[in-house]
Amino acid sequence: MVKYCELFATFFRVGTFTIGGGYAMIPLMQREVVERRRWMDEVTFLDIVALAQAMPGVFAVNMATQVGYRLRGVAGSLVATLGNILMPVAIILLFATLLRQYSHHPTLEHIFMGIRPAVVALIAAPVFTLARSSGITWRTLWIPVLAALLIWLLGVSPILVILIAIAGGFLYGHLKHSS
Amino acid sequence: MIFFELLYTFLLIGIFTFGGGYSMVALIQDEVVVHHQWMTSQEFTDVLAISQMTPGPIGINTATYAGYTAALNAGYPTVAAVGASLLASLAVILLPIILMLLVCRFLMHHKDNPRVAYTMRVLRMAIVGLIAAAALQLLTIETFGTPSFNRHFISSTIIFAVVFTFSYFKIRNPKFKFLSSPILLILLSGTAGFLLYQI
Numbered sequence: 001m002v003k004y005c006e007l008f009a010t011f012f013r014v015g016t017f018t019i020g021g022g023y024a025m026i027p028l029m030q031r032e033v034v035e036r037r038r039w040m041d042e043v044t045f046l047d048i049v050a051l052a053q054a055m056p057g058v059f060a061v062n063m064a065t066q067v068g069y070r071l072r073g074v075a076g077s078l079v080a081t082l083g084n085i086l087m088p089v090a091i092i093l094l095f096a097t098l099l100r101q102y103s104h105h106p107t108l109e110h111i112f113m114g115i116r117p118a119v120v121a122l123i124a125a126p127v128f129t130l131a132r133s134s135g136i137t138w139r140t141l142w143i144p145v146l147a148a149l150l151i152w153l154l155g156v157s158p159i160l161v162i163l164i165a166i167a168g169g170f171l172y173g174h175l176k177h178s179s
Numbered sequence: 180m181i182f183f184e185l186l187y188t189f190l191l192i193g194i195f196t197f198g199g200g201y202s203m204v205a206l207i208q209d210e211v212v213v214h215h216q217w218m219t220s221q222e223f224t225d226v227l228a229i230s231q232m233t234p235g236p237i238g239i240n241t242a243t244y245a246g247y248t249a250a251l252n253a254g255y256p257t258v259a260a261v262g263a264s265l266l267a268s269l270a271v272i273l274l275p276i277i278l279m280l281l282v283c284r285f286l287m288h289h290k291d292n293p294r295v296a297y298t299m300r301v302l303r304m305a306i307v308g309l310i311a312a313a314a315l316q317l318l319t320i321e322t323f324g325t326p327s328f329n330r331h332f333i334s335s336t337i338i339f340a341v342v343f344t345f346s347y348f349k350i351r352n353p354k355f356k357f358l359s360s361p362i363l364l365i366l367l368s369g370t371a372g373f374l375l376y377q378i
Contacts, residue, residue, distance in 0.1 A: 015234065015235055016234055016235075017234060018234055018235060018236075019232070019233070019234050019360075019361075019362050025236070051279075051282070051283075052279075053198070053199075054299055055275060055278060055279055055282065056193070056194050056195060056196050056197050056274075056275050056278065057193055057194070057196055057238075057271075057272060057274070057275025057276070057278075057279070058193075058196070058200070058203065058236045058238040058239055058271065058272060058275065059199050059200065059236065059238075060235075060236040060239075061236065061239070061272045061275065061276065062275060062279055065275075065276050065279045065280065066279060066283060069279075069280060069283050070283075074280060077276065077279075077280060078276075081272065081276060084235075085235060085236070085239050085268065085272070087234060087235065088233060088234050088235020088236065088239055088240055088243075089235070089239065089240075089243050089264075089265070089268055091233045091234060091235070092229065092230065092233050092235070092240045092243045092244050092264075093243065093247065093261060093264060095229050095233060095244075096229070096243075096244050096247045096248065096264070097247075097257065099225070099229065100248075100251065106377075107373070107377060110372050110373055110375075110376035110377045111369040111370075111372045111373050112225055112228070112369070112372065113331070113335075113372045113375075113376050114334070114338060114368045114369050114370070114371045114372015114373065114375060114376070115225075115228045115365055115368050115369045115372060116221070116224045116225070116228070116322040116335070117322060117323060117335040117336070117338045117339040117342070117368070118228075118338050118339070118342040118364055118365055118367075118368035119224050119227045119228045119231070119317070119365070120224065120314060120317040120318060120322065120339060121338075121339045121340075121341075121342035121343035121346060121364075122227075122231060122342060122346055122361050122364065122365075123201060123204065123227070123310065123313055123314045123317060124311075124314040124343055125342075125343050125346035125347045126201050126310060126346075127307060127310050127311045127314060128347055129347065130198075130201075130303075130306070130307050130310065131307050134300075134303040134304050134306070134307055135300065135303070135304075136304050136307065140304055143301065143304040143305055143308065144304050144305060144306075144307040144308035144311065145308060146308065147304075147305045147306075147307075147308025147309055147311075147312070148308035148309070148311040148312040148315065149308075149312075150308075151205075151209070151308070151309065151312035152311075152312040152315045152316060155213070157209060157214075158195070158205055158206050158209050158309050158312070159191065159195045159206070161305055161308070161309060162195050162197065162302065162305065162306075162309070164305075165301050165302045165304075165305035165306075166298055166301075166302060168301055169297045169298035169299070169300060169301030169302055170294050170295075170297065170298045172297050172301065173293050173294035173295070173296065173297025173298060174294050176293070176297065177293045177294060
């Protein structure tokens with residue numbers, strides 16, 4: 001049986017060395033969990049990836065929760081998840097306190113004047129890559145466009161948009177399935 | 180009491196985030212900047228910059244930093260703000276973890292149901308719109324400058340175009356993957372900002 005401390009250490013390392021969001025964590029986690037430690041086979045790992053994508057929440061945390069659960073039950077899932085987020089949270093807090101202290105320093109402000117438009121671009125680019133991978137066609141283009149306009153122009157809550165999408169998708173699937 | 184509001188808000192954000200970090204960023208932005216007005220759009224952009232440069236999931240990082248800044252802006256001392264940041268990051272993962280464990284136990288076999296499959300497909304498309312709205316809301320005059328022939332606006336537009344191009348074309352050619360890493364792009368734009376505005 002896998003030891004808790006081993007589980008914690010593995011996910012601590014994966015969490016610490018992942019930069020650039022949850023999906024960057026997949027190859028790292030796969031190397032640790034499948035290849036190095038041989039805790040599960042490739043197919044099980046891919047099932048975990050698929051379910052982590054389908055469920056709400058933070059992708060990397062969903063991964064850690066599932067791997068931990070399969071190895072050591074509920075306690076294992078908590079150990080893996082905490083190990084995964086401990087270092088990121090500590091580092092971001094350090095940055096937050098430091099930045100707060102020097103936020104009015106002119107040099108730092110100038111650096112951030114350069115960074116801000118880059119950040120907007122980093123959020124805008126995945127819109128177009130995701131549009132491709134989510135299977136949007138000319139016939140379904142109205143769905144993301146309507147969602148964006150509702151939120152951006154009319155101030156509709158994104159949560160409401162998600163609820164409508166869930167209801168609409170379920171209804172469509174239901175009608176299509178029963179006919 | 181900001182702590183209860185943070186707890187409630189981030190529990191909600193956690194359970195309604197589908198499809199990865201950027202959709203969580205969209206939800207956090209709407210709640211924290213538009214709805215509760217705990218911070219300005221510009222402060223939120225800075226939070227995003229730091230969240231992308233430091234290790235870990237971007238959703239957790241943004242939640243941690245947003246909780247911290249929200250408490251400080253509401254006038255709480257640093258210790259309370261650290262507490263608020265931990266509260267936000269735990270709240271955002273709590274409900275998904277519980278749901279995940281329940282699904283692992285009971286619901287695994289529903290994933291091939293056509294209703295569930297269609298729901299996921301429509302949801303994924305709507306999320307693209309969600310992230311687009313978040314990007315549109317970040318296009319502010321504070322970040323880009325007033326649209327005219329001035330240094331701030333022209334520099335910002337060029338930085339945006341370059342970073343967007345590199346970030347978008349990363350999937351096309353894996354050979355240049357290192358050029359499109361967010362951390363490198365942010366560091367380069369920071370250097371550009373220093374050279375453009377400081378000197």
